[in-house]
Amino acid sequence: MIRGARAPPLRVARLFLPSRRLCGVDSRTGVEVPGTGQQDDGRILEREGEASLDPATVTPEVLLRMPPPPPLPGQPESGDYDAENLSSGSGSRRRPREELRLTDRILKVLLQDGPGFSARKALDEMNLKVTNELVRQVMFKFVVSVDSVNRERYPRLAYKFFVWAGQQERYRHNTSMYNLVMKVFAECGEVKAMWRLLEEMTEIGLPVSARTFHILICTCGQAGLRRRLVERFMKSSSFNYRPFRSSFNAILHTLLTIKQYSLIEWVHQKMVTEGHTPDVLTYNVVMRAKYLLGKLDQFHRLLDEMGKNGLTPDLHTYNLLLHVLGKGDKPLAALNLLNYMSDVGCVPSVLHFTNLIDGLSRAGNLEACRYFFDEMVKKGCEPDAVCYTVMITGYVAAAEFEEAQKLFDDMLVRGKLPNVYTYNSMIRGLCIVGEFDKAYSMLKDMDLHGCTPNFSVYSTLVCRLRNAGKDSEANHVIKYMTKKGQYLHLLSRFGGYRRC
Template sequence: MNSIGLFGARIANKFSCVLVFSRKLCEHSCGSDKIDIGFNGIEEQITKEWKKSDFDATAYEKPGFYDHRSSTEGNFRVRRSFLENVKFDAGRILDILQHDGPGFDSKTSLSELGIRVSGALVREVLLRILINIDYAKKTRCAKLGYKFFVWCGQQENFRHTPNSYHLIMKIFADCEEFKAMWRLVDEMIENGFPTTARTFNILICTCGEAGLAKRVVERFIKSKTFNYRPFKHSYNAVLYALLIIKQYKLIEWVYQQMSDEGHHPDILTYNIILCAKYRLGKLDQFHRLLDEMGTNGFSPDIHTYNILLHVLGKGDKPLAALNLLNHMKEVGFDPSILHFTTLMDGLSRAGNLDACKYFFNEMIKRGCMPDVVSYTVMITSYIVAGELENAQALFNEMIHKGQLPNVFTYNSMIRGFCMAGRFEEACSMLKEMESRGCNPNFLVYNTLVSNLRNAGKLSEAHEVIRHMVDQGKYVHLLSKVKRYKRC
C-alpha cells in the first residue's frame, strides 16, 4: 500500500482498510462498452444531494403571489384563477403566432390583446412551443418562439429571467438552430445574467451534432459569469453537470485540466471521478484515487462507500464487502439501507444469490427495514436464479408489510412468470399493477410482448399491444423518445 505520508499513522490506518478493498476490486475489470443500469442509482444519489442546495437558483422565477403555498381557501382560489388565466392567455397568444406570415403583423396583434406579460405566461407559452415542436417545420417553430420572446422583452415592467432564456435556448437546440442558441448565451451575459449549469447542460447536449463538447467545457471553466454556487469552483459544477448527462470521458479530461491549473479537488470531485472511472472500466485507478484522497486530507463519505460497495458486490467479493461495512461502523458511518441495497444489487448482478440473502438478513438485523428498492433487488435475484416461488413469497411479504411494488418490481415478476411459461399469470400481473395505480412503462410491455412472441403466443402478444395503444401509451412513448433522443 502506498504511504499516506503527510497525515501520519492515524490517517493511514483509517484508510488502509479501504485501500486494501480497492485493490481487491481492481482484480475484476468492467467492460466500458457495457451499460450497468444498477450504477445509475449511485450517480443519482450523488447528484440528488447537490440538487437540494442552492444550485442554479437563478434559473427559476422568484415566487410571486401565485406561488405562495397557503392553505387558506381564498388564496387557493386566487392562485387557481391566476393559473387558469395564464393558460387561457397562452392559448390566445399561440393562436396569433400560428397565423404569423407575410401581410400579418403578429407583434401588433399580440399587443392588441391587452395581456399583461408575466414570467408564468412566458414560461407557459414557451413550454407549449417546446413540447409541440413540429420537426418538419422546425425553423418556423424556432422563429415563432423567438418572435414571442422578443415581443415580451419589449413590454413595459417586464424583464426576462434566466429561466425564459433557457426555454428559448432549448427550443433553438431542438430545432437545430445552434448559432442562434449561442447568440442567446451572449445576450444573457450582456443583460447581466450569469450562465448556470442549466445553460451548460443545454449547450453540451447539442455537441453530438456540432462537435463542440470540449470547447463548451473550456468556455464554462474559464467564464467569470458562470454561476457555480454552491460548488467550490466552476470545475466541480462542470463535473457535476457532465455526470448528469453521462459524459464520462469528458469528466476525465476536465479533471486533468483542473489538476493542470492547480485547483485542488474535494470529496465531490473524487466521487464523480470514481463514478467516471467505474463507467469507463478503469477500476485499476481506484486505489490511486483513494491514496490521493487521503494525501489531500479527505475521508470517504457515504457516497464513496456506496461506490465501493457496489463494485465489490459486482466483483463477487462478499467478504471484503462485509469487512467494509464493519469498517464504516468503526469510523462513525452507520451503513444505511442504501448501502446494503447497493451491495445486494452488485451481488445480484454477479449471480451470488446466497450472498444477497445473507446481506438482506444482515440489513434487517442492523435495524434497516427493507424498502421497495431492496425488496425489488431480492425479488430480481430470485427470478434470475429461477426461484420463482421464493420471489412470489417475498413479493407477497412486501405488500403485507406495506411496501407497494413499483414498476421494476412488477417487471421482474412478469419476467419470472414468462421464464416459467406461466403466461396467464404474467398477463394477470400486468392487470394487477394497473389496478394498484402503477402505470406500466415501455420496459414492462416489452418484457411481456417479447416473451409471448418468443413462445409463439402471437395473439396474446397482439392483445397486449392493442391494450397499450388503447391506453394511449404507445403514442406517448414514441413522442417521448422523439423529444429526448438527441440528449
C-alpha cells in the same frame, strides 16, 4: 453466514475483482440481451439488459448527494429550477384552467404571425401581465409541440415572443428564461441561434448557469466541439454555480449526467493543471467515471489520493465503493466497509445496502444478497420498494422465481408499493416459468394499484409470449396497450403487428 472483520479504511476497495456479467432485460425496451463482458480496450460496458439498480442508473443527485439548484437572484425559492424543468411528467403542480387557456391563446396568436397579421400588435392588445411563469408555459408549449413540420418555424415564433416579453414594463428576463428559449432552439436543431443567445446573456451581464451548459453540450454532437465548449465555460468569469465548489464541479456534474466519461477525465486533468483543488464531490464524479471506463488502477489511485489530501469520504463515496465491492463479489470486504462506516459514525442507509445487494446480484452471489438484506432489516433499516425490486430482479435473473414471489408477497405485506420495475421483473419471472396467464393478469393489476405500465413492461410480455409461440396472446397485449392509448408511437417496434 459472513463473519465481520475490521479492515483499514478505503483500502478494502482494492479487494474487488472484475465480475462476470449476467443476462438481463433492457429497462428501456424489455428485450433480453446477452452479457457484454468487456471490449478489447478493457472498457467496462454498461449492460443494456439490466432493469435493476446501478451507479449508472441511480441519478447523480442521489448517488453523489448533489443538491438541487438554488434560485438565482430575483427568483422565488423554487422558480428557477421549476422553470427549467420541461418534463411534463416531472411532478409539476397543476395550473389553473384560466392560465392554461391564456397560454393557448398566446400560442394561437403567434401561429397566425405572417403577412397581413402582426403577432406583436395582437399581443399588445391582449394587455398581458408578463411573468416568469407565463413565459415558462409558452416555451413549454413550443418544446412539447415540436415536430418535423414546424421545427423550422417554431424557433422564430418562440424568439419573437421572448423579445416581446422582454420589452414589457416591470419584467426582465433572467438566466432561467434564456435557458428556456435555448431549449426550444435545441429541440429544433438551431445551434447557431443558441450560441447567439449565450453571447447576448454575456453581454447584458446575466450569470451563466450549469443548466445553460447542459443544454448547449447536449447539442454538441462532435467531441471536438464539446471540448471547445467546456474550455469556454472554464474560462468564463460569469459561470458560477452556487451548489458546487467551483465551475469545474458544475461541468463535471453535467458531463456525468450525459455519460461523457472520457471528457470528465480531461476536465479533471485541466482542473488539476490549473491549480484548482478537488473536493469530495470532484473525487466522487471522477472515480465513478474511471470505474465505468474500466480504469480500475486509476480508480484506486484517486481513492488513495483523496485520503492523502485529507478528504473524508462521504456517504456517497461509500455508496460507490460498496457497489464496486458487490459487483466484484467481495462480500467480506463489503462487510468490513459497512462496519467501518458504523464505527466512524457514517451509518449505512437503505441506499448503501441496495447498491451493495445490486452489485452482488450481478455477480451471481444471491446467498450474500440475502445475508445483507436480512442484516439490513436486523439493523432497523427498512427496505424500500427499490431494494425489494433489486432482490426480486436478482432471483428472477437466476431463475429462482419462488424466492422472487416470496419477496414480492413480503413487500406487499409490509405495505411497500411495487413500482413499474418491480412489476416488470415479476412479469418476466412469470413468463420464464410459463405462467403467462398470471403475467397478463399482473399487467392489468398494475393499473388497479395506480402503477402505469411503461413500454418495457409491454415489450417484456410481448417478446416472451412470441418466443413461446403464443402470437395470438402477444397481440392481445398489444391491443390492450393501444386501447389504453399508450405508446402508440412505438407500435412499430412490435414487428409484424398490424392494427385493425
